[in-house]
Amino acid sequence: MPAPAITRHTPARFTAPLQLPGFTPAPAEPIVASSWGIPEPAFRQRIAEDYRARGYAVVHVPGTTPAEADLAALADALGLGPAFSPPQYRGSTHTQGGVSRLTAAADPAHPFQDRAGQNLHCDGTLQHLGQVATTVMICVHPGRSGGQTQLFNAVQAFAELQAADPEAAAQLTHERALVRTSTFVDGLSTAGPAFGRDPAGHLVTRYSLTATDSYHPTAPGRQEHMDRALAALADAAADTSWNRTAFTLAAGQALVLANDKLCHGRTPFTDDPAAPRLLLRGLFTTRPTA
Template identity: 35%
Template sequence: MFNEHEVIAEINARGFCVFSYGAVADRFEPLRDIAARFGLGEAYVPELYASPQLSGHIGYNIAYSDIPRDLDGVQPGSAVPGQSFHVDALLEPLGAVKTSILYCVRPARSGGATQVFRACDAYEEIRATDPDAAAALADSLALRRFSTIGETRSESTGPAFGWVDGTLSTRFADGATEEWNDELGPDLERGVKLLREMSAAGGAYTHDVRLQAGECLIIRNDRVAHRGTPYVHGMLPRHLTRAMFRSAPSAS
């Protein structure tokens, strides 16, 4: 089993940690156990998933979820595209959801890594080298995130980076459900360009994590962004479980 203090030290240093938990009969047991051991409190259902418009969608309105949500609908050998960088909880304000935990029940036949981007560390470099770009990224109108799930479009606008209770936090996301505010001009354009360059695979701030069966990934969702890479299911589907929390991990 894992050492709690070593896990906390790794999370504080890099914003994430991978460790072995082991095989379990209850796929959600690792999430509940880790939450209890690290003082995370109750698992959180983000505002978007808790909305009435999604209450009938499988897996959207529960605190502990399966990835993919519909395991029975997965075809053997089917391929799944990759994601763009994001932080979990699309509509929540900066720093609201501090922790995400993934547990691997079964990996993909091929692919399926999680790329972690140490966004706040990258932003600190931008602050030092291009303060005007950093200021634009922290503007309250810098980044709009919106949902394409359900019939009603929901959205949330805020800074990509900022301080919450004295801690530098991020809601950096850069995909099909995000829009950067062009009205902020070349400063923001430079900042976004720098972040895209710094988040490129193999860069100093980006790490690839491919979970094996029984392994966990804890992410400081308010400090780092992440994305799933493309993968191919085996005869049985790739299967992860996930929970989100509004607290940061702390040692008992």
């Protein structure tokens, strides 16, 4: 797996407790398994441990051309259960059995057809904070060039913001802080906090920076606090930040991602016409328990 194409500087001094103590700018080493069912108990444990400590794990099953059944086998091995299908995707051609096909397509109704880059976001556009805990993406074919995955340790960045500027941080936690709007079904949107805590008290997020996401302060007079919050998170997500890593998934590699901890994005890509870029994606309301 290639190293991030970025230069790292001296680490910033963290002022808040580490939310994901294993997260570093260096990408995680892939865990190489013999099949997508992960028959090796030690490997299932390593995947779950990487997920908990780093916020993600990378799994590699060499020599395979993954299919939807392989994503289900991986999910079962990790105790994730069946994939969650967002209501807006039910009955669509791009998502079947809870598995979405992420590829460039001529169909204008296909929400994943673009070869352009994707800004940082959490999956489950219309779902509430923390509902989609885990995203699994398996690479069937990478792009000819580009298509690098970018991960941002959003919960750590927010913990730092809370410690340094609690007034600004508060603008991201109220019930109208972030409005996310569907790009697939006109007129559908969901408002909620961008950051909050789960029942166990751990920070979770739905922080996203796509074209249809909008942020709203608690009152008009608090806009400057919201501006500070968004600027601080943008700084924390910069290419040279220790809260960011990047890598390119190869064919037969899967990303198991804490979708409510880390935000992800993607650089633009070009296709090989003989084997267009294709990822299979499943969303889950649970976390790996292996």
